[in-house]
Amino acid sequence: MLTFTLRRLLTAIPTLLLISLVIFLLVDLAPGSPLSDVPLTVPPEVRQKMLEAMGADQPVLVRYLLWLKQFFWIEPLYGIDALFGTDFAQGAQRIISWQSKMPVMDTIGERLPQTLTVVGTAYLIGVLIALPIGIYSAYRQYSWFDQAGTFFAMAGFSVPTFFTGNILILIFAVNLGWFPTIYDTNLEVVDWASFKQMLAQMALPVMVLALFNAAEISRYTRSSVLENLGQDYVRTARAKGMGEGKVVLKHVLRNSLIPVVTVIALGLPTVFGGAIVTEQIFKINGIGAMLIGAINVSDLPTVQTVTFIFAVLIVMFNLIADILYGILDPRIRYD
Amino acid sequence: MPDGASPVLDVRGLKTVFKTRGGEIHAVNSVSFHLRPGELLGVVGESGSGKSVTMMSLIGLLPSPPAEVRGGEVLLGGRDLLKLAPRDLQAVRGAKVGFVFQDPMTSLNPVFTVGNQIMEPLMKHMGMTKAQATNRAAELLDLVGIPDARKRLKSYPHQFSGGMRQRVMIAIALACDPDVLIADEPTTALDVTIQAQIIELVKDLRQKLGMAIVWITHDLGVIAGIADRVMVMYGGQVVEQAPVKELFANPRHPYTRALLKTVPALTGARAARLEVIQGQPPILQGEPVACPFRARCAHALPRCEAENPARRAIDGLPVGHGHDVACHWSPEAAHA
Ligand SMILES: Nc1ncnc2c1ncn2[C@@H]1O[C@H](COP(=O)(O)OP(=O)(O)O)[C@@H](O)[C@H]1O
Ligand SMILES: [Mg+2]
Numbered sequence: 001m002l003t004f005t006l007r008r009l010l011t012a013i014p015t016l017l018l019i020s021l022v023i024f025l026l027v028d029l030a031p032g033s034p035l036s037d038v039p040l041t042v043p044p045e046v047r048q049k050m051l052e053a054m055g056a057d058q059p060v061l062v063r064y065l066l067w068l069k070q071f072f073w074i075e076p077l078y079g080i081d082a083l084f085g086t087d088f089a090q091g092a093q094r095i096i097s098w099q100s101k102m103p104v105m106d107t108i109g110e111r112l113p114q115t116l117t118v119v120g121t122a123y124l125i126g127v128l129i130a131l132p133i134g135i136y137s138a139y140r141q142y143s144w145f146d147q148a149g150t151f152f153a154m155a156g157f158s159v160p161t162f163f164t165g166n167i168l169i170l171i172f173a174v175n176l177g178w179f180p181t182i183y184d185t186n187l188e189v190v191d192w193a194s195f196k197q198m199l200a201q202m203a204l205p206v207m208v209l210a211l212f213n214a215a216e217i218s219r220y221t222r223s224s225v226l227e228n229l230g231q232d233y234v235r236t237a238r239a240k241g242m243g244e245g246k247v248v249l250k251h252v253l254r255n256s257l258i259p260v261v262t263v264i265a266l267g268l269p270t271v272f273g274g275a276i277v278t279e280q281i282f283k284i285n286g287i288g289a290m291l292i293g294a295i296n297v298s299d300l301p302t303v304q305t306v307t308f309i310f311a312v313l314i315v316m317f318n319l320i321a322d323i324l325y326g327i328l329d330p331r332i333r334y335d
Numbered sequence: 336m337p338d339g340a341s342p343v344l345d346v347r348g349l350k351t352v353f354k355t356r357g358g359e360i361h362a363v364n365s366v367s368f369h370l371r372p373g374e375l376l377g378v379v380g381e382s383g384s385g386k387s388v389t390m391m392s393l394i395g396l397l398p399s400p401p402a403e404v405r406g407g408e409v410l411l412g413g414r415d416l417l418k419l420a421p422r423d424l425q426a427v428r429g430a431k432v433g434f435v436f437q438d439p440m441t442s443l444n445p446v447f448t449v450g451n452q453i454m455e456p457l458m459k460h461m462g463m464t465k466a467q468a469t470n471r472a473a474e475l476l477d478l479v480g481i482p483d484a485r486k487r488l489k490s491y492p493h494q495f496s497g498g499m500r501q502r503v504m505i506a507i508a509l510a511c512d513p514d515v516l517i518a519d520e521p522t523t524a525l526d527v528t529i530q531a532q533i534i535e536l537v538k539d540l541r542q543k544l545g546m547a548i549v550w551i552t553h554d555l556g557v558i559a560g561i562a563d564r565v566m567v568m569y570g571g572q573v574v575e576q577a578p579v580k581e582l583f584a585n586p587r588h589p590y591t592r593a594l595l596k597t598v599p600a601l602t603g604a605r606a607a608r609l610e611v612i613q614g615q616p617p618i619l620q621g622e623p624v625a626c627p628f629r630a631r632c633a634h635a636l637p638r639c640e641a642e643n644p645a646r647r648a649i650d651g652l653p654v655g656h657g658h659d660v661a662c663h664w665s666p667e668a669a670h671a
Contacts, residue, residue, distance in 0.1 A: 232441040239396055239436075240456040240507060241429030243422075254446050330491040331445060 001326060008322050012315050019311045020071075024064045024304055032298025034098035054096060067304065070095045075105050099299040107290060108306065114185055115286030119275045122206040126213030127264055133214070134221025135256075138229060139248055149218060156215030165208045165281040172204060179203050185285040205282045213271060220263045224256040231255070258328045265321035269314040342369035342410075343514045343547050344393075349407035351385075351392045354400055361619045362388045364571045365407070367646075369655060370515060375541065375548040377562030377579065379555055379594065383616050385571035386551045390517050394428050395421075412514070430460035433508030433546075437520040439500035443492040449476075449503050450488030453510055460511045475506040478543075480536055498529035502536065509544065517549045522557070534561060555594060559583060567591050570617045570627025573646060577658035587649060587660040589632045626663070634664040 034056045035047055051057040055066055070093065077089040094103040137146040156164075173181040180201050189195045228234065229252055237251045276288030283289075287306060294302035326332050351363035363385045370376055378386050391397045392404045394416060409416040411431060416424060428434075436442045444452060453475055454468035463471065469488065476484035479502040492500055501521060508516055518537065522530040538561060541548060552558060558565055558579065565582045567575040567590065575588040586592045593612045614631035626632070629639040642663070649665075650657040 232436060232438060233444040235396060236434075236436065236442045236452075236504070236507070237444065237455075239394070239428055239434035241425045241427070241459060242455060243425055246455075251444050251447075255444070258446075329446060331493045 004326050004332075005323055008319050012319055016312060016315055017068075019315070020068065020308050021064065023307050023311065024067060025060065027300055027304045027307065028060050028063075030298060030300065030303075032098070032300055034300075036298065037099070054098075055093065056098075066093075067095065067301070071305065071308070078103075078105070095301050095305055097294070097299050097302045099294065099297050099302065104302050104305045107302070108287060108309065111285060111287045111290045114183075114284055115272065115275055115279065115288060118183075118202060118205050118278075118284060118286065119209060119271055121202065122209030123213055123268060123271055125206060126210040127217055129210065130214040130217035131221055131260075134218040134260075135225050135248065135253065137218070137222045138225035141226060146222075149222070153215040153219050156211045157219070160277075161208050161212055162277050162281055164211065165205070165278055168204050168208060169281070181283075183282050183284040205278050205284060208278055208281075209271065209275065213267065216267065217260065217264060221256065221260050224259050225252055228252045228255045254328065258325060261324045261328060262321045265317045265324060266314075268317050269310060272310060272313065340371050343372050343412075344370040345408075345410040346389075346393065347408045347410070349389060349392060349409065350405045351388055351397070352403050352405050354403060358620055361622060362571050363392060364619075364623050366568075366571070366573055367407075367655060368566055368573065368576065370547045370549060372514075373541070373545045373547055374563050375550060375561055377558035377565040378549060378551045378568060379553060379558055379565060380568035381553055381594075381612075381616060384568040386568055387519050388571075389568070390434075390519060390549060390551065393517075394432050394434070395424050396428075396434070426460065429456040429508075429513075430511045431514050433511070433513040433516045435501070435504045435508045435516070435518040435521045438524045439497050439504055440524065442504055443500055445492055448489050448491055449495070453488070453503070453507050456507065456510045471510070472506075475510055476503070478509075478540070479503070479506045481506075496529075497525055498532060501525060501529075501533055505533075505536065505540070509540065509546070512544065513546055515549065516546050517551075519551045520553070521550075523552070523554075530557075537561070555597075567594065570623070571619050572623065572627060572643075572661060574628065574662070575658075575660045576646070576655060581658050585658070587658070587666065588628075588662050589634050589664065590628050591660075593633075626661075632664075636663055638663045 034054050035042075035050060038047065038050070048057070055063060058066070074089060074092045074094060077092070078094060081087055081089050095105060096102070097104050097107065100107065133149050137143075137149040140146055169181055172178045178200075183201050183205065184197075187194060187198055187201070189198050225248075229248075233255075234247060234252060237247045242251070272288065275286065276292060278284070279286045279288040280292065287309075291303065291306045293299075294306065346369065347367045349363055349366045350361075353360040353362055366385070366389050368376065378389075380386055388397065388402075392402070393409050395404075397404075404417060407417065411427065416427060419427065443449065450469065450472050453472040454463075454465070457463045457468040457471050458465070461468075461471075472488055473485040476487055481487055481499060481502055492503070495503065505521075508518075521537075522533050525533065534557060537548070537550075550558070550562060562579045565577060565579050566573055567582075567588065569588075569590050575582070575586070575591045577585075582591065583595065586595055590612075597612065612631060617627045617630070619627075623643045625641065626635075626639040626644055629635045632639065644661045644663045646654050646659045646661045648654050648657055648659045652658070
């Protein structure tokens with residue numbers, strides 16, 4: 001299992017490097033300049049100096065290598081410095097946003113927790129709803145419960161989040177006034193009242209994302225459980241006199257979870273993508289909103305860095321999926 | 336076997352129907368048989384003749400829907416299994432009746448160790464603790480001839496060969512010392528040498544443990560070697576039933592006679608060519624009103640079209656106890 005994990009970790013490195021290069025080159029094709037918001041009255045020599053100071057006058061490959069060094073070496077050093085009060089970075093150049101002229105990582109550090117709270121909670125709730133529904137739908141195939149589940153899953157699946165999001169805002173925030181329409185990013189949970197406020201503002205976006213995720217995952221769970229219910233080993237378990245609970249929740253579930261866990265792990269990064277839309281609707285100042293903002297003003301370093309972080313997340317969850325797969329399925333573990 | 340001993344398993348008039356979109360399939364029609372203590376009953380018949388469905392109906396292993404056990408009695412230890420509540424039936428399955436299936440490659444759960452899978456019935460039916468069950472599981476693996484038993488408990492099914500997996504299945508089926516072992520074509524999926532080993536193992540275990548066995552196969556050659564009594568099935572019915580020597584010496588049903596011609600000669604020169612039974616197995620829609628074999632039968636009479644023959648004794652013993660056949664035709668009449 002350890003060598004399996006290590007091997008997977010090592011193969012992830014070239015993958016990530018390749019992805020970073022592609023992202024960098026693609027984003028670099030986009031029009032945009034770090035000086036686009038500098039007044040035209042600034043003389044060309046000064047402009048040139050500013051470009052040099054940011055390293056933006058260099059050819060694209062040099063900038064790519066510089067970015068790589070900054071992302072994988074300098075930024076982590078700053079991270080360590082911030083955590084332990086050390087001074088490893090020694091004032092080296094960080095990845096700077098062309099728009100805000102601030103380190104991109106600092107902004108990400110502010111925005112990411114907003115996204116994680118909403119997306120993470122939504123995903124967790126989505127999975128917790130989806131698994132029992134999927135299992136029971138399969139166990140009672142074609143029952144009214146299964147039919148209802150199919151209907152809601154199709155609806156949740158095919159109606160986009162920007163639509164459900166706006167409908168929910170209209171009903172619960174505007175008409176009923178139960179929840180706020182806008183997500184207050186600066187809200188800190190310090191006491192019971194602020195905790196309740198936090199719950200209230202998270203409710204709608206979490207509900208939108210959770211429904212969407214639950215729809216997808218419950219379908220996967222259902223089909224996986226259905227497939228396994230027909231297997232010979234299930235008949236063996238029944239022939240041994242195992243109760244239905246044991247048969248379904250031990251024998252069938254453990255086998256069914258193998259593909260489902262992969263879908264859950266692989267789905268998480270794409271949820272960040274979905275969250276971009278949801279963040280726009282609910283005005284959550286998360287990393288998705290940050291990416292959209294950066295794209296609008298051609299802030300290439302921010303776009304490159306945030307996109308690459310998405311890529312890292314995808315590769316990381318791929319890895320997690322592989323490892324979970326190995327844990328759940330002994331046939332893979334022992335290869 | 337003492338002839339007078341009361342049977343461990345007594346099946347009377349079992350009837351199982353599948354409800355499908357295309358109508359009802361009458362897979363098992365009024366099947367009756369019994370099993371005396373320690374006896375090995377061979378069940379033969381071509382694929383689709385209802386052997387598996389009959390045995391699975393006994394202990395409620397068929398998924399319902401589409402299956403529905405519509406009638407009959409299955410008496411085991413004085414109780415009718417068909418009338419038991421699901422929970423009581425669970426207590427019978429694996430404890431009083433052990434089941435070994437055809438395909439050892441898919442019959443074990445791939446994600447649990449074989450130890451875990453053997454221990455499950457021990458802990459459920461015998462109330463053993465984990466430690467007791469582990470010891471007993473190791474004994475069982477040893478009993479079915481798996482070397483290094485204690486260590487192998489921690490292995491997963493994919494680490495065993497097909498023959499070894501079938502041994503594990505047998506260990507599971509015998510774990511709780513059942514009165515009846517039902518083996519549904521346990522060697523069909525194995526190659527010939529492994530097949531012989533498994534048959535030897537079962538013979539040996541039968542000596543040691545003394546349970547009664549139902550052995551399903553479509554291989555009459557296997558039956559000749561191990562069975563005490565044989566029941567021939569066709570189209571969801573019992574068409575002939577007799578002690579094994581009697582059946583081979585004096586087959587009465589045209590289907591049995593045809594079947595015997597398909598067996599390679601056990602002694603002497605190889606049969607030049609094996610015969611195959613011409614025609615297709617019947618489609619079992621609706622109550623049988625005619626003999627299911629009539630369309631393929633060399634001796635079919637007008638009566639066979641009008642009346643499904645009942646089983647009749649041909650040696651004076653009650654039906655099921657001696658030699659009986661469900662056929663309107665008789666070899667003597669043909670010669671007379
Ligand atoms: N799930 C099912 N649905 C409909 N018919 C079935 C089903 N399973 C079995 N049958 C019917 O039962 C008959 C007997 O099958 P089976 O007992 O498996 O035969 P075998 O003697 O080969 O074990 C088959 O011919 C088939 O028509
Ligand atoms: Mg069969």
